Amino acid sequence: MADILLTVEDLCVRFPTDRGVVQAVNGVNFQLEQGQTLGIVGESGSGKSVTAKTLMNLLPRSADVEGKVTFDGRDVRELARKKEDHFWGVQMTMVFQDPMTSLNPVKRCGEQIAETLRYHLGHNKKKAIAEATSLMEQVGIPEPTKRVRQYPHELSGGLRQRVVIAMALACQPRLLIADEPTTAVDVTVQKLLLDLLDDLRRDRGMSMILITHDLGVARGRCDEVAVMYAGRIVERAETETLFSDSRHPYTNALLRSIPRIDQPSHTRLDPIPGRPPELIDPPEQCAYAPRCRYAQTDCLDSIPEVGGVAGQHIYACHHPANTERGEAALAANLAAGETATGLKIHAITEGVH
Ligand SMILES: Nc1ncnc2c1ncn2[C@@H]1O[C@H](COP(=O)(O)OP(=O)(O)OP(=O)(O)O)[C@@H](O)[C@H]1O
Numbered sequence: 001m002a003d004i005l006l007t008v009e010d011l012c013v014r015f016p017t018d019r020g021v022v023q024a025v026n027g028v029n030f031q032l033e034q035g036q037t038l039g040i041v042g043e044s045g046s047g048k049s050v051t052a053k054t055l056m057n058l059l060p061r062s063a064d065v066e067g068k069v070t071f072d073g074r075d076v077r078e079l080a081r082k083k084e085d086h087f088w089g090v091q092m093t094m095v096f097q098d099p100m101t102s103l104n105p106v107k108r109c110g111e112q113i114a115e116t117l118r119y120h121l122g123h124n125k126k127k128a129i130a131e132a133t134s135l136m137e138q139v140g141i142p143e144p145t146k147r148v149r150q151y152p153h154e155l156s157g158g159l160r161q162r163v164v165i166a167m168a169l170a171c172q173p174r175l176l177i178a179d180e181p182t183t184a185v186d187v188t189v190q191k192l193l194l195d196l197l198d199d200l201r202r203d204r205g206m207s208m209i210l211i212t213h214d215l216g217v218a219r220g221r222c223d224e225v226a227v228m229y230a231g232r233i234v235e236r237a238e239t240e241t242l243f244s245d246s247r248h249p250y251t252n253a254l255l256r257s258i259p260r261i262d263q264p265s266h267t268r269l270d271p272i273p274g275r276p277p278e279l280i281d282p283p284e285q286c287a288y289a290p291r292c293r294y295a296q297t298d299c300l301d302s303i304p305e306v307g308g309v310a311g312q313h314i315y316a317c318h319h320p321a322n323t324e325r326g327e328a329a330l331a332a333n334l335a336a337g338e339t340a341t342g343l344k345i346h347a348i349t350e351g352v353h
């Protein structure tokens, strides 16, 4: 078995607010091997960024965190308590959706990368700037000696994100968390940035968590994909298995909602009805049930446990798709024209939707 770099056990994150306690992450478990890329997908509000920020120790103080995170045998939350400065940004780093969240608008790009090197690795100024220039070159920024002296606003969005990637890579991290790293750029630049991350990961043997709301992006880039819904991982499998033999009806619905090659880009082909649930005082039932084509009365009685084959393909559903039990549930709902939650449904004709 390959070396495990990161283990997340029973992670729960709650935010007390004026309206009540937001249950943002509700018992997330996963492991990441050395050199592996895990995709985390799911709709807006499903808890992807909160999970990432918990790993990066970036949550506001008000957040209530439970569970255990282990990185290369070390307890990450213990490192946070000890205010271990040279862990985040060194061993584990993160790239955000908007490069301007990470960049200082009034500092030259090169200096910002150099600062990371000086703070964490103790490089002197000259060495740090030389290394920053080399890093800019490694991430494919043309004319790095000129760019190193420029301010973020003088660069295009795609180049700015490359600067952020260079900064994240400066200290040779073992894990890079990329949270929607390409959402703010156009499709061509998106591909270039994702190719770059792929190359860097391979060259450096780095592990990566790639967060995206787009299953199409996760495919081809990730070894494994975890699907999040309402703060839980509802399905996780090797990427190809997830795409060819998905079990959770939510994954199925997400797959039907992604654009196909033969469709104009960004057409939502078969949107998922309804909205994700409230995370304050959620009922003790499957959170997806109100939107699920497979829902039966037992889905309203309890939150489904995670089943399947541990370490290979897991899913939390009472009536999994592509199983006899699930397809019988769907057939019964189609015959009735509605599900146990009253959702009106009709048959989807393959190739037309
Ligand atoms: N500081 C906070 N205080 C209160 N609630 C919060 C806080 N941060 C996040 N949340 C809530 O936690 C839930 C999960 O948010 P999160 O940002 O992880 O979603 P996401 O999956 O990253 O969505 P997106 O695709 O839009 O980025 C949301 O309901 C969000 O409103």
Ligand SMILES: [Mg+2]
Pocket (backbone or CB within 6 Å): 048, 049, 050, 179
């Ligand atoms: Mg997010």
